[in-house]
Amino acid sequence: QVQLVQSGAEVKKPGASVKVSCRASGDTFTSYYVHWVRQAPGQGLEWLGVINPSGVNTIYAPKFQGRVTLTRDTSARTVSLDLSSLRYGDTAVYYCAPAISRGGWFDPWGQGTLVTVSS
Amino acid sequence: DIQMTQSPSSLSASVGDRVTITCRAGQSISDYLNWYQQTPGKAPKVLIYAASNLHSGVPSRFSGSGSGTDFTLTIRSLQPEDFATYYCQQSYITPYTFGQGTKLETK
Numbered sequence: 756q757v758q759l760v761q762s763g764a765e766v767k768k769p770g771a772s773v774k775v776s777c778r779a780s781g782d783t784f785t786s787y788y789v790h791w792v793r794q795a796p797g798q799g800l801e802w803l804g805v806i807n808p809s810g811v812n813t814i815y816a817p818k819f820q821g822r823v824t825l826t827r828d829t830s831a832r833t834v835s836l837d838l839s840s841l842r843y844g845d846t847a848v849y850y851c852a853p854a855i856s857r858g859g860w861f862d863p864w865g866q867g868t869l870v871t872v873s874s
Numbered sequence: 875d876i877q878m879t880q881s882p883s884s885l886s887a888s889v890g891d892r893v894t895i896t897c898r899a900g901q902s903i904s905d906y907l908n909w910y911q912q913t914p915g916k917a918p919k920v921l922i923y924a925a926s927n928l929h930s931g932v933p934s935r936f937s938g939s940g941s942g943t944d945f946t947l948t949i950r951s952l953q954p955e956d957f958a959t960y961y962c963q964q965s966y967i968t969p970y971t972f973g974q975g976t977k978l979e980t981k
Contacts (some may be wrong), residue, residue, distance in 0.1 A: 790970070800910075800918065800961055800972040816969035817875075850917055858965045860908040863928065864917035 757781040759789075759851050759865040766871045772839040775868045777851035779832045784849075788855040789834040790861055791825065795847040803849075806834060842873045876900050876964050877921045886981040891952045893964045895976045897945045897962035906966035909938055912975075921960075922947060947956035954979075 762776040777789065791803040803823055804815040810827030824837040834851060849868050852861035877900035887893050897907065905925035910918035920929045922938035924944060935950045949956055957980055962973040 773910075779932075792972075799975045800963070802968075802970045805968070805970075814968045852917075854965075857956070858906050860920045860922045860923035860929075860965065861918075861963075862923075864919070867917050 756863070757784050757787055757853050758863065759853060761849075761851060761868045762785060762864040764869040765870070766873060767841050767871055768874055769841055769843060771839060771841050771872075772837060774869050775838075775849050775851075775870065776835045777834045777865050779853075780833070784832050784853075785829055787855060788857055788859070789825075789827070791823075791836050792850045792852055792861070792864075793847040794850070794867075795844070798847075800803075801847075803836070803838075805854075805857075807833045838870075841858075843872050846870065846872045875969055876903065876967065876971050878962055878964055878971050878973040880960075880962055880976050882976060884977045884979060886979050887952055888981045889952050889954060893949050893952060893977075893978065894960075895947045895960055897940075897947070897973050899943045899945075899964055899966075902942045903964045903966035905941050906964055907938075907940065908963045908965060909936075910961045910963065911956075911958050912961065918961060934944045949978075965969065 758780045759777045765773050767773050790805045805814045806825040813825045822839050826833045851865040879898045882966045909922040914919040926938045937948045960976045
């Protein structure tokens with residue numbers, strides 16, 4: 756089974772960009788879609804987007820279109836989330852989560868990365 | 875976007891109780907409905923996938939049902955470790971959306 760380990764916490768200023776990475780272990784990583792979900796403090800879960808197994812295709816939530824970019828480095832077994840033009844409301848824990856199929860469930864989730872936007 | 879509405883938002887129960895959480899989709903999503911459990915400070919974990927399938931390693935006291943727009947998660951005989959927040963999620967069409975969550979608390 757694939758396991759995902761995320762990069763460490765980040766503190767960014769408003770207007771800056773942040774990159775969160777997710778590194779995989781396990782032989783079947785190249786078979787998985789990887790989704791990104793965030794959770795603001797005390798709030799629910801919000802889906803940002805998905806990248807397909809080859810890394811060629813991405814789908815983003817309309818709310819984040821233009822600010823989010825997902826990339827995949829298959830040789831490095833890493834998937835990354837870039838979020839630009841950060842706002843205070845982007846303060847959240849960001850999770851990567853694999854799915855074996857496009858309409859499939861997310862399992863297992865990465866441990867989460869706290870991104871804090873603060874001046 | 876497909877809106878997912880869970881009820882109740884919070885629920886008080888005791889060990890040994892049977893509880894049911896409902897989730898309604900704003901349009902038909904067939905059986906593309908998943909349930910997750912989240913404890914404080916931890917990442918969510920899948921309990922039920924495709925509406926009624928118990929994920930590997932999840933205790934059999936958890937069950938899911940429904941199709942189309944109406945779904946339920948049932949926990950038979952609550953255990954102390956079940957007090958957590960539960961989310962439904964549709965994976966029928968992007969953007970994939972989650973319910974607002976149901977916080978299950980000790981009575």
